[in-house]
Amino acid sequence: MSEMKAGGELKRRVACAADQPWLRQLFAQLRGLQPELLAVCPQLLEQQWQLQRQVFANHYPDARTEVVLLDAEPVGALTWHEGAQAIRLLDIGLQERYRGQGLGERLLKALIDQADLQGKALELAVMRHNPALRLYQRLGFRAQASAEDEVQLQMRREPQPVV
DSSP, X not given: OOHHHHTSOEEEEEOOGGGHHHHHHHHHHHTTOOHHHHHHOHHHHHHHHHHHHHHXXXXXXXXXXXXXXXXXXXXXXXXXXXXXXXXXXXXXXEOGGGXXXXXXXXXXXXXXXXXXXXXXXXXXXXXXXXXHHHHHHHTTOXXXXXXXXXXXXXXXXXOOOOO
């Protein structure tokens, strides 16, 4: 993938029912579920997919899932929830071939701008071993107090004044 492609027009649109098969495949890829395993045990993907949807529905009933488009081609997905005091990033992911090109940073900066304009914090959870942790820290997210042995970090970026 060329740098020119990564610099293309990046848009988001609300996911619709027609996007569900594509979103399931992205979900599988992001979780390392190999096609060979899914061929033998297709219910594995469905169970994990439904579990995530149920958790989001229980804790964030108004969460919004968006398809990320690069030059009108679906390349990723973003799920977030807007609360009274903060925007919570629930899930973000790009197809493997689009990672490492700055697209995730561009998506995060757009959410940061949105949160800053509204005077809201931006929150997320990230696995301690996730390479994206460095990006989150660079963009101003700070780890919240948690037990040292937790696998996941809760992170928060306070709103910045818009100039």
